[in-house]
Amino acid sequence: SAVDHTAPAGMNFDPVSPNTEDALVIPGGYQQKTVIRWGDPVIPGAPEFDFANQTPEAQAKQFGYNNDFAGLIPVDGVPNHHYLVCNQEYTTEEFMFTGYQPKEPTEQQALISMAAHGITVVEVAATPGTGALTPVVGQRNRRITASTPIHLTGPAAGSEFVRTTADPAGTTVLGTIANCSGGLTPWGTMLSGEENYNNYFGNASAVTDTATKDRLDRYSFADDADYHQWGRFDQRFDLATEPNEANRFGYVVEVDPHDPSSIPVKHSALGRLKHESATIHVVSSGPDTGTVVAYSGDDERFEYIYKFVSSRRMKTGLSSTARTHNLGILDEGTLYVASFTGNEPDAIDGSGKLPPSGSFAGRGEWHPLLTVDADGTARSHVDGMSPAEVAVFTRVAADKAGATKMDRPEDIEPHPRTGKVYCALTNNDKRGTDGKAAADSANPRNENKNGQIIEITDNHTGTDFTWDLLLVCGDPAEADTYYGGFDKAKVSPISCPDNVAFDPHGNLWISTDGNALDSNDGLFAVALDGAHRGETKQFLTVPMGAETCGPIIDRDRVMVCVQHPGELDDHSADNPASHWPDGGTSQPRPAVVAVWRESGSPIGV
Ligand code: FEO
Ligand code: CA
Numbered sequence: 032s033a034v035d036h037t038a039p040a041g042m043n044f045d046p047v048s049p050n051t052e053d054a055l056v057i058p059g060g061y062q063q064k065t066v067i068r069w070g071d072p073v074i075p076g077a078p079e080f081d082f083a084n085q086t087p088e089a090q091a092k093q094f095g096y097n098n099d100f101a102g103l104i105p106v107d108g109v110p111n112h113h114y115l116v117c118n119q120e121y122t123t124e125e126f127m128f129t130g131y132q133p134k135e136p137t138e139q140q141a142l143i144s145m146a147a148h149g150i151t152v153v154e155v156a157a158t159p160g161t162g163a164l165t166p167v168v169g170q171r172n173r174r175i176t177a178s179t180p181i182h183l184t185g186p187a188a189g190s191e192f193v194r195t196t197a198d199p200a201g202t203t204v205l206g207t208i209a210n211c212s213g214g215l216t217p218w219g220t221m222l223s224g225e226e227n228y229n230n231y232f233g234n235a236s237a238v239t240d241t242a243t244k245d246r247l248d249r250y251s252f253a254d255d256a257d258y259h260q261w262g263r264f265d266q267r268f269d270l271a272t273e274p275n276e277a278n279r280f281g282y283v284v285e286v287d288p289h290d291p292s293s294i295p296v297k298h299s300a301l302g303r304l305k306h307e308s309a310t311i312h313v314v315s316s317g318p319d320t321g322t323v324v325a326y327s328g329d330d331e332r333f334e335y336i337y338k339f340v341s342s343r344r345m346k347t348g349l350s351s352t353a354r355t356h357n358l359g360i361l362d363e364g365t366l367y368v369a370s371f372t373g374n375e376p377d378a379i380d381g382s383g384k385l386p387p388s389g390s391f392a393g394r395g396e397w398h399p400l401l402t403v404d405a406d407g408t409a410r411s412h413v414d415g416m417s418p419a420e421v422a423v424f425t426r427v428a429a430d431k432a433g434a435t436k437m438d439r440p441e442d443i444e445p446h447p448r449t450g451k452v453y454c455a456l457t458n459n460d461k462r463g464t465d466g467k468a469a470a471d472s473a474n475p476r477n478e479n480k481n482g483q484i485i486e487i488t489d490n491h492t493g494t495d496f497t498w499d500l501l502l503v504c505g506d507p508a509e510a511d512t513y514y515g516g517f518d519k520a521k522v523s524p525i526s527c528p529d530n531v532a533f534d535p536h537g538n539l540w541i542s543t544d545g546n547a548l549d550s551n552d553g554l555f556a557v558a559l560d561g562a563h564r565g566e567t568k569q570f571l572t573v574p575m576g577a578e579t580c581g582p583i584i585d586r587d588r589v590m591v592c593v594q595h596p597g598e599l600d601d602h603s604a605d606n607p608a609s610h611w612p613d614g615g616t617s618q619p620r621p622a623v624v625a626v627w628r629e630s631g632s633p634i635g636v
């Protein structure tokens with residue numbers, strides 16, 4: 032393959048071919064360097080990583096495991112220095128501990144696992160002349176783990192559903208876990224979505240109260256979902272003892288990196304789901320100028336897409352007055368859930384046959400679920416549910432509102448220029464099986480293995496939108512795929528889209544998780560406009576068994592989080608499929624990597 036110099040600016044690179052290498056593979060003419068790995072020191076006094084002698088105390092001062100979202104936020108007044116904000120979604124204990132027996136942690140291992148979760152803020156310094164970033168182990172850094180105090184705000188706070196033995200007021204949660212994708216706000220903070228927290232709670236089958244049981248079921252709590260078994264050593268993760276602890280996870284967490292002593296916030300006005308993320312659009316003209324719209328997906332099969340529209344307007348600038356004001360934006364406004372209707376519903380016959388090109392489109396509606404007023408008063412828009420019930424059991428409210436069941440909504444993000452909103456619907460192998468919802472216009476394939484990208488043209492502060500499918504992913508040689516109308520003979524194959532981002536030229540970038548085309552996951556650039564719409568080019572691939580996360584696409588640097596390198600479906604513990612990044616016979620280590628162009632020119636121009 033060769034550089035397509037007719038591609039839009041930002042996409043002129045030699046695409047990386049599908050492969051199964053144990054390496055991060057980048058285009059010719061580019062360089063790469065690891066920024067930070069699992070176990071690298073973050074907090075002053077942290078010891079160097081020592082795989083054989085890891086402790087909870089060391090881990091709490093080091094970079095956590097399985098980095099997912101990453102963002103760079105400038106450090107005020109320090110040129111070329113940024114806060115790298117990065118969440119650590121989960122732990123792969125089989126790769127962290129020699130001889131680990133699945134679901135059988137020792138107490139020490141469980142405590143290390145808890146300390147390896149959460150969020151890291153680490154100052155990084157740019158090296159002039161390259162894209163490399165070097166961590167600065169200093170006072171600006173912080174680790175937020177499964178034990179860090181976090182304020183719960185909004186209608187859930189203080190409600191009967193979140194009070195526990197340790198926190199009878201129901202306002203201070205210890206820790207954030209299962210953080211998947213995220214976003215940055217224009218007011219200088221990081222948002223992170225709590226996703227698969229059901230994997231941390233045990234004894235679901237011992238819960239006898241019917242209402243509690245139904246709610247746990249709706250969020251997929253089950254004995255066999257408890258991979259981490261923390262409840263053996265900390266009773267708040269034992270559902271039989273503390274059933275309400277489970278209701279304290281599943282929120283969007285906001286972290287202000289500018290103040291290392293600030294207490295992070297869980298915003299329950301955005302609802303409790305398996306939040307993949309929250310990403311921000313700010314209305315920039317007209318009577319709603321300054322209104323903030325936060326988009327979020329609920330990543331599980333047949334779950335929904337949500338948005339929150341603020342009533343508080345954003346103050347511009349980074350003064351402390353503006354910051355304090357803006358930190359309350361996600362506590363005042365209305366939460367909605369989406370339904371999708373196809374323009375040609377008859378084109379879908381449930382057989383997996385796609386409608387003709389160009390007809391993957393339709394209209395949609397946002398259904399209000401919950402409004403929180405400036406004084407904190409909350410109103411439910413769902414019959415029979417209180418505001419606190421809607422905030423905590425948001426999925427139940429969305430069911431009643433008639434939302435459309437989607438193919439696992441992962442990252443969703445508004446385009447910084449056009450405002451169009453792009454959501455990765457990663458896959459859904461249960462679509463159309465076992466009496467489950469069959470294919471529809473927005474989710475057009477049964478047993479969907481490869482996923483699709485939906486493009487939403489939203490009336491941001493209103494309740495109506497139109498939509499279109501940009502990509503129906505999979506092998507371009509197969510008839511059931513669609514690449515925005517572009518010539519499918521000229522695209523890089525993409526499967527299982529997960530994270531979305533934009534480059535400064537306006538192209539969409541997509542990272543993948545679970546590539547069903549027998550090659551490693553990777554990062555792709557996709558053209559959105561004109562004759563090139565749908566042109567898809569692979570920029571990099573990650574090592575075997577890893578998923579590609581994070582992505583940050585700046586003018587001169589691309590960054591990715593390499594999550595769970597070596598983790599194949601069977602978690603083959605004794606023989607990890609990867610020794611990246613340290614090589615030899617070393618344990619694989621999740622890490623953040625920077626890629627830049629040798630010539631010093633911008634990416635892909
Ligand atoms: Fe953690 Fe939805 O991916
Ligand atoms: Ca994800």
Ligand code: CA
Nearest residue numbers: 442444531532
């Ligand atoms: Ca994103």
Ligand code: CA
Nearest residue numbers: 441457529544
């Ligand atoms: Ca995923």
